[in-house]
Amino acid sequence: MKTKADSAGGFVRFYLLLAAGMVCAWLAFPPFGLPWGGFVSLSCFVAAALREPRPRFAWLALWAVGTLFWLFEVHFLRYPHPINYLLVFLLALYLGAYIPIWSGLLRFFVKKVSPARRVWAILFFAPCLWAACDVARAWIVGLPVSGACHAFYRVPIMIQTADILGEWGTSAIFMLISTCAALLVVPHWSPAPKAAATRMIALGVGVVALGFVLSYGFFRLHQTNENPPRGRIVLLQGNVPAALEVTPELRRATDETYDRVLRLAVEACEKEGKNADLVVFPESIYREMVLFAQEKPWQPEGLVNHDGTPMSYETFARRLPEAVEYSHLNFLQWSSRANASVLSGGTVLFYTQDDVKIYNSAILAPLGANEIQRDEGTYGKMHLVMFGEYIPFMDFLTRLCPTLEELAPIGNTTPGERPKVFSIQTSDGDRLSICPNICFESVMGRLIRKQVATLREAGQNPDCLINLTNNGWFGRSHAQELHLACGVLRAVENRLPLLVSANNGISAAITSNGVIEQEVPPREEGFLLTTVQKDDRRTFFTRFGGVAQLLPFLALVACWGVLSVRGKSNVPQVE
Numbered sequence: 001m002k003t004k005a006d007s008a009g010g011f012v013r014f015y016l017l018l019a020a021g022m023v024c025a026w027l028a029f030p031p032f033g034l035p036w037g038g039f040v041s042l043s044c045f046v047a048a049a050l051r052e053p054r055p056r057f058a059w060l061a062l063w064a065v066g067t068l069f070w071l072f073e074v075h076f077l078r079y080p081h082p083i084n085y086l087l088v089f090l091l092a093l094y095l096g097a098y099i100p101i102w103s104g105l106l107r108f109f110v111k112k113v114s115p116a117r118r119v120w121a122i123l124f125f126a127p128c129l130w131a132a133c134d135v136a137r138a139w140i141v142g143l144p145v146s147g148a149c150h151a152f153y154r155v156p157i158m159i160q161t162a163d164i165l166g167e168w169g170t171s172a173i174f175m176l177i178s179t180c181a182a183l184l185v186v187p188h189w190s191p192a193p194k195a196a197a198t199r200m201i202a203l204g205v206g207v208v209a210l211g212f213v214l215s216y217g218f219f220r221l222h223q224t225n226e227n228p229p230r231g232r233i234v235l236l237q238g239n240v241p242a243a244l245e246v247t248p249e250l251r252r253a254t255d256e257t258y259d260r261v262l263r264l265a266v267e268a269c270e271k272e273g274k275n276a277d278l279v280v281f282p283e284s285i286y287r288e289m290v291l292f293a294q295e296k297p298w299q300p301e302g303l304v305n306h307d308g309t310p311m312s313y314e315t316f317a318r319r320l321p322e323a324v325e326y327s328h329l330n331f332l333q334w335s336s337r338a339n340a341s342v343l344s345g346g347t348v349l350f351y352t353q354d355d356v357k358i359y360n361s362a363i364l365a366p367l368g369a370n371e372i373q374r375d376e377g378t379y380g381k382m383h384l385v386m387f388g389e390y391i392p393f394m395d396f397l398t399r400l401c402p403t404l405e406e407l408a409p410i411g412n413t414t415p416g417e418r419p420k421v422f423s424i425q426t427s428d429g430d431r432l433s434i435c436p437n438i439c440f441e442s443v444m445g446r447l448i449r450k451q452v453a454t455l456r457e458a459g460q461n462p463d464c465l466i467n468l469t470n471n472g473w474f475g476r477s478h479a480q481e482l483h484l485a486c487g488v489l490r491a492v493e494n495r496l497p498l499l500v501s502a503n504n505g506i507s508a509a510i511t512s513n514g515v516i517e518q519e520v521p522p523r524e525e526g527f528l529l530t531t532v533q534k535d536d537r538r539t540f541f542t543r544f545g546g547v548a549q550l551l552p553f554l555a556l557v558a559c560w561g562v563l564s565v566r567g568k569s570n571v572p573q574v575e
Contacts, residue, residue, distance in 0.1 A: 011055050017048040018065045025069050028151040030481035035151040035158075042148060042178030046126055047185070049103040050110070059100040066096030073146045076477035081244065094141065098133045105129050109559065119183065119198050123205055124559075126179040131172035132552040138168075138446065142383065145443060145482045148174040153485035156514045157217035162492040163539035165548050166445050170489075172552070173209055180206030221513055229531035230463070231424065231432045234265045234279045234340070235499055236527050237507040237520045242284070242472035251287045257525065258285055262338060265527040269339075276340040276529070277426045282503040283345030283360070283439050283470040290331050290348050290363055291324040292374045297351035320351060328371045335365040341424055345438060345468040348378055350414075357414040360384070362436040362468050364422045376423075380416025381438040383447050419451035421460040432532060435462035435496075442467040442500075443486040445493060449545045452494045456542075464497040464532045465490065471522075472504040480506045480522040488514045493545070495537040499530065512537070 021044030028038035048062070055061065070092040077091070078084045106125050113121040130148075138144035148171035152158040162170045183202035238257040243250055258281060269276050297320060303311040334342040341364065348361040359380035363372060372378065424432040435455060441447055448465065455462055467487055471480045484506045491498040492514040500508045505522030512535035520526040541548065 011053070014048055014051050014054060014058065015061065017044045017051065018061055021045045021048065022065045022069055026072060029073065029146055030478040030485070033154070033481075035155055038148055038151040038174065039178050039181065042175055043182040043185070045099065045103070046122075046175075046179045046182035049106050049126075050122065050182070059104060062100040062103050063093075063096050066099035067092045068096070070095040070146075073482075074143070076474040076479035079475050079477070080242070080473045091141070091143070095137065095143075098137060102129050102133050109556075119201050122183065123176065123179055123202070125556075127172040127175040128552045128555050130175040131168045132556060134168040134171055135549050135552065138444070142444060144168075144445065145486060147171045149489065150482070150485040153488040153514070154516065156221060158213060159489065159492055159514055160217040160220040161213055162489050162514075163220070163495060163537075163541050165551070166449070166493050166541045166545050167489045168445075168549065168552075169541075173213060177206050177209050177213075180209070221515075223537070225512075225533060225535060227534040227536065229533045230428070230430055231278065231426045231532050232269070232274065232276045233499060233530055233532065234269070234276045234338075234527055235501040235507045235509070235520075235530065236261050236265060236279065236281050237501065237505055238282070238285070238503055238525050239505075239523050240285075240472055240503055242470050242503070246287055254285060254287060261525055261527055265529070266338060268527070268529060274427065276338070277432070278341045278343060278424050278434075279334075279338040280466060280468065280499065280501040281334075281342065281344035282501045282507075283362075283468040284347070285470070285503060286331065286334070286344045286346035286363070288330055288346070289327060290346055290361070290372060290378070291320075291327040291351070292348065292378075293320050293324055293351040294353055296353055298353055298355055300356060325371075331363060331372060332365045332369060335367045335369070339367070341365060341367045343422065343434075343436065343466065343468070345470070348374075348380065350374070358412075359416060360413050360438060361416075362420075362438055362466075366425075376420075379420040379422075379436045379438075380414065381441060382416040382419070382451075383441050383444055384413055384415050385440060419455055421455055421462050433461065433463045434466050434532075435464070436466050436468060438467070439469045440483070442469070442490050442498070443483065445486075445490065446546065446549065448490045449493060449542055452496065452542050453546075462496060463534045464499060465494070467498060467500045467502075469500065470503045471506075474504070476523065480504065484508060484516075484519075488516065493539065493541045495535045495539050495542075497532050497535070499532070 021041045024037040024041035024044065026032065027034045028041060071088070074088060074091060078088045106129055109125045110118060110121045134144065134147055144167070147167050149159055149162065149167050159170055161173060180202040184199050236258060238261055240254045240257050262279065265276070265279065297317070299313050299316045303316060305311050305315065331346070334344065343362060343364050346361055346363050348359040348363065350357040350359065359378070361381065362379040364377040365372065419435060421433045421435055424434060426432055435451060437448060437451070452462060469483065471483060474480070480502065484500065487498050487500055487508070488510055491510045491512055495512045497512050498510040500506065500510070505524065506519055507528055508519040509517045509528055509530040511517055511533065518528045518530055520528060
């Protein structure tokens, strides 16, 4: 018979498990970077989820732990604007809810299984539910950072399985291994006579799962790539703070910084006696706007002449092509100064017959060109950042109350329509196909997978991915490392090299195996001179990852159906 002291001791151990899990989770990710703590953290959460007795409001403790973890992980989002302090707190509350949801569903499903099969139910449901929560988190909010696999972004052998089922599949395998470790230590759900059998099963499954991760990783890392390195690409990195308002002082500081870094890069190429084929600037570093216009474009309201009189449509239609030409020539001068083609982040204004669209874009200036091609030379960011590049329902709200447009800290940016491949002529006579993405798009595994799959279906096979980002928004935080960790997984998932040009860092050259070959530390100025080694491997994730993300949900539905048919089983008294 259990006493109150026994129950009190069980409650203390429950809270100690949660505290240890939270601390080890913090240690596993940047800035601490102790990845193996991730296994300890997951094991603690599994043990806490299965532990009996449990406090009456255990779900609240789990939610609090999850919220504290995410407050630390995403605190960098508070920097761009004071209102983000509240948004960060609300976001942490939402993300933290996945821990009690996962724990509650795990207990619910496991208790519906007979005691003889319960160990197998735990080994199935714990990783499956974890994967389902990871996918849901990516779908609903679009912030799939700090997944279990991201802790190992600098341990390539551990993340090669991402080319099968993506980052969520690799995280599910890590959860399976951690579940086995938890059952080896604290099988509290099992009657004492079966504890030995439980440990044997857990040990066997854990060894097989870890052996698969290591052996598959070793196999992938040691595959021979006979494609020679191609192209000479320069990735520039400055350390310029980002701000919602681009003041003349910020514009001048940006120009001076990147003029200095570009000059150093050009001098380094000249010393080697060979010019770069492509120079890459980060997102939003080009402060002017590049204009495009359709025939008979729409005229914005409020335009005036130099003398203050209202501008007629005839005057507007005559001056707009001149402004378009000037904006192109102004951008193209970058390629002359770099003596190479230039890819830079900037703002594109497209005057259509109905309105003016604003795109956060990657813009290509081919060496020797006299204009920029909108279709072949610009990529509009497809996945916009909520409250950073758009405010939900803003168009609807401004129609109800026009003054809100003046109060809003940002205007709505137009999302890009489709992925692009830019073709770069190399000095050795070859052509290099690059697929650009912007800012936190490299965080979105499903987006990059869809882009690569769409391009390949159209016969446009990218040789590499290039991410242009401005991490100057996030100060001296660990956001730069979290962003880089996601980029490493994108390279492995699609078996494509990934190059990163990041203001404020971390600029990097990543191989298709997820190995970081070169990098510029965060908050420093510098550049990388790198090449691209094409990878001919095609991955299961790139081809079927969209459907594969449904697997954990389908598996849970199927098991729910089976268990519902069999009916509830008796739950044994838990020690």
